[in-house]
Amino acid sequence: MPLTTYNQVAIPSFMYGTAWKKEATTQLVEQAVGVGFTAIDTANQAVHYQEALVGAALQALAKKGVARDSLFLQTKFTPLNGQDHRLPYDPSADLTTQVKQSFDSSLSHLGTDYVDSYVLHGPYSRWTLGPSDWEVWAAIESLYQSGRTRMIGISNVTAAQLAQLCEKAAFKPMVVQNRCYAALGWDREVREICRAQGIIYQGFSLLTANREVLASPEVKAIALRVGVGLAPVIFRFAMQLGMLPLTGTTSLFHMKEDLQVETFVLTDEEVRQLETIGM
Numbered sequence: 001m002p003l004t005t006y007n008q009v010a011i012p013s014f015m016y017g018t019a020w021k022k023e024a025t026t027q028l029v030e031q032a033v034g035v036g037f038t039a040i041d042t043a044n045q046a047v048h049y050q051e052a053l054v055g056a057a058l059q060a061l062a063k064k065g066v067a068r069d070s071l072f073l074q075t076k077f078t079p080l081n082g083q084d085h086r087l088p089y090d091p092s093a094d095l096t097t098q099v100k101q102s103f104d105s106s107l108s109h110l111g112t113d114y115v116d117s118y119v120l121h122g123p124y125s126r127w128t129l130g131p132s133d134w135e136v137w138a139a140i141e142s143l144y145q146s147g148r149t150r151m152i153g154i155s156n157v158t159a160a161q162l163a164q165l166c167e168k169a170a171f172k173p174m175v176v177q178n179r180c181y182a183a184l185g186w187d188r189e190v191r192e193i194c195r196a197q198g199i200i201y202q203g204f205s206l207l208t209a210n211r212e213v214l215a216s217p218e219v220k221a222i223a224l225r226v227g228v229g230l231a232p233v234i235f236r237f238a239m240q241l242g243m244l245p246l247t248g249t250t251s252l253f254h255m256k257e258d259l260q261v262e263t264f265v266l267t268d269e270e271v272r273q274l275e276t277i278g279m
Contacts, residue, residue, distance in 0.1 A: 003244060005174040006198030009150050011117070012039040012072050013239060014261065017204060017248040018054055019043070025050040028250055029057035033066060035255045041177075041202075041246055043076035043121055044106045046086035051075060051109040059111055074117035074175075075106045076155065077140065079124055079132075095132060099139035103148070117175055118149035122156035129164050141171045151175060153199075159189035166197050177202040177246075182210045182278025186241060195242060204246040206234050213278050218270075226264040229257050236261045237274045 002010040016032040018025055018041060029040060043049045062068065077099050080091055089101035107113060120140060124132035137154075144152045153175030154165065166172040176194055180187050180203035187203070194201040207214055214230050222233045231247070235258055238245040247258045266274075 003200050005151050005200055006172075007151060007174055009116070009174065011151070011175070011200060011244065012037075013244060014235070014259070015039040015041050015072075015074070015202065015244060015246045016255075017041045017246040018050070019048045019248060021053075021248075021250065022050060023053070024250065025053035026057045026060065029054055030060055031252050032255055033057075033061055033071065035252070036259050037255070038070065039072035039074070041074045042110075043078055043119075044088040044102050044109070045076065045078040045082060045121065046088075047082075047084040051106060055110040055112075068112055072116045073110060073112065074119060074153075075110070075115055076119040076121040077102045077136065078121040079136070081124075082121055095135045096139040099136055099143070103143055107148075114147070115149045117151045117153060118143055119153040119155050119175065119177060123154070123161055125161075127158060127160060129161050133161075134168075137165065137169055141169070144171055153177060153202075157190065159193055162190055162193050166193065166199075172197060173199055175200045175202055175244075177204060179203075179205045179209055180238070180243070182213045182274075185279055186238070186243070186275065191241070191243065200244055201242065202244045202246060203238050204248075206238055206245055207231055207247075210234070210278060213274075216277060218273055218277060222266065222270055222274075226266075228260045228264065229254075231258055232260045232264075233266075234274075236264065236266055237271060240266055240271050241275070 016037040042051050042054045088105040089098040140152050143149050151174035153173045155177040178187050191201050219233050223230050235245045
């Protein structure tokens, strides 16, 4: 079932993440779409992502009859401190120009004239939002107003920063993407703001950040009850919390297994159990 943002744009309920895939990116994106994923997450950040290779996958898929508008594409603007020497913008330009250059470069990489979601990869400031954050957000808002991105969002954000953004921005984020730790109640504070504001929360590193939870007797017992692997239990739990999970598996078997989330439901008691498991 797709989710809907507060600006009434539909977004698939599960997303394939392309970080750290290197030269395997094209093949893995083709496989993910082939087994049923319709949402792809990337970034214009060569140190962790190969955005142009996502574009190559989209070209190959188009030849197989997979239309661009049947897929949901999300990419990101990454500030200078998250980049290596392979920059998608002129580092001496003002931030507004950097956002525009990075966005245009993303469209070129992806071979498209719009993206479905454009995300600030992380604030410039640690705890609050500073002038750089507001300048970049305004530039991202103007891309949204131009219609070249259907939604905008922010990643790696604290609850205090998100509250500030929702209060003062002309357009508050439609999506938030954070690393999600069970030890922090699965990012409860940020999720609560998202719920109150009608923002879709995207959780990443659900497995890698929570290995001890994945190996717990509770998760094993649920997996046994519903007849699936351990990963789908966590992804299903995330969905029932109101989250949009990302998976970044490089295994075709696990891609197919992850999509089994649609075949079962956790009980309220199981959800409650997992909600506090790492705390």
